[in-house]
Amino acid sequence: MTSFVGPDIPSIADLQNCIHCGFCLPACPTYIATGQELESPRGRLHLIAAVRDGRIEATERTLAHFDRCLQCRACETACPSAVPYGRIMEDARASIMANAPSAQPPSWRWRAVLLRQVLARPRVLRAALGLGRLYSRSGLQQIARSPLRRLLPPRLARLESSLPVLADAPFRTTGTLAQPEGATARVALLLGCIHGELYPRMHEATVRVLAHVGCEVVAPEAQVCCGALHTHAGDAETARALARRNIAAFEAAGVDAVIVNAAGCGAAMKEYDRLLRDDPRWAARAERFAASVKDVLEYVAGRDFARDLGAVNETVTLQDACHLAHAQRIREAPRTILRAIPGLRLHEQRAPDRCCGSAGIYSLVQPDLSAAILDAKMADVASTGADVICTANPGCTLQLEAGVIRTGLHAEVRHVIEVLDESIRAGARVAST
């Protein structure tokens, strides 16, 4: 029998916060897409409470409702009763995965094995990405994205559009990345397990922008994957092991702040204190570390970033990354930055903080629901007339790029920091003429 076991069982106090008002329902992308109570935050909280109390067993059917949750935490923002939905769902998943392997649902067990053996092991991950790089550079990917794409079966075409273009050299540089004259702060950059492999240009832009705001930038060699996807998949033990390694690596760098340019990773690292709360050797260190983690946009917006900016004549719409807006509660920083850029027109979506359906590996494990959520997002994006879709997370970038391919929209997807970097470089060009 599968039930909740282990150290992370959702707390009664957290669950009792829910007053069943239903305010969260219209904010939930899976409820909007399905109209079903059991695909809503309130419905899932009922299920979690019932499993906790032993009223129902955690069957595959019950767990399928957990699985369809994006963990986007939009329900937390909407909730008037401050229900900590994100940690309840993470605890529920961890308490299922704490069962003996034979009592874990097979799909969950395999997912955890894959995340542990691939994402948490840079050599294996790089070998797998090497195959993807071969595909991108062979020209086959270009053919698959040409008008010939119509010849592919629809499911295959959709899967292909979700693959990243791995044409550029990855960003794997460690050590000192920038040392501007007169630096007033020393910061460390999280490279992430996959971010620098998929989007090296985002790290390059981040380093230049941090140097512009007077930061010496380092990347400790011993850093590892942040463990966000492991936490979301219920593999709390792997997440804790990765957290300990990161804390030790970044502590040794002796920096003022740890900068993260992926909202999902930043949210996870800001919660290392909770992850390691029961570990007497690490709890205090985890608390200090979590307080030092900053999203790059929050950090840059708090410094003198707006001097010497040049024009970026683009119409931009901002996709609020769920783990920036809902988990880290950062909404103003990206807007402050974009509004400061001369020539840039910011056109807001009707629901900029509604999930795009990316959610880590959700687009792979729930392809139909993810596609329905993405379609709604792309309709909202198209209504803004933007030629640039700004994000703050590599997963969202990948998903929105897939949306652009599928809809044929003429728009580029870029991190906010890339647009700021473009503006800084335009300003430098003007100053040098």
Ligand code: SF4
């Ligand atoms: S989670 Fe919050 S918003 Fe949703 S039903 Fe419970 S109390 Fe209401």
Ligand code: SF4
């Ligand atoms: S985390 Fe997102 S998908 Fe899951 S219940 Fe909350 S709003 Fe819905």
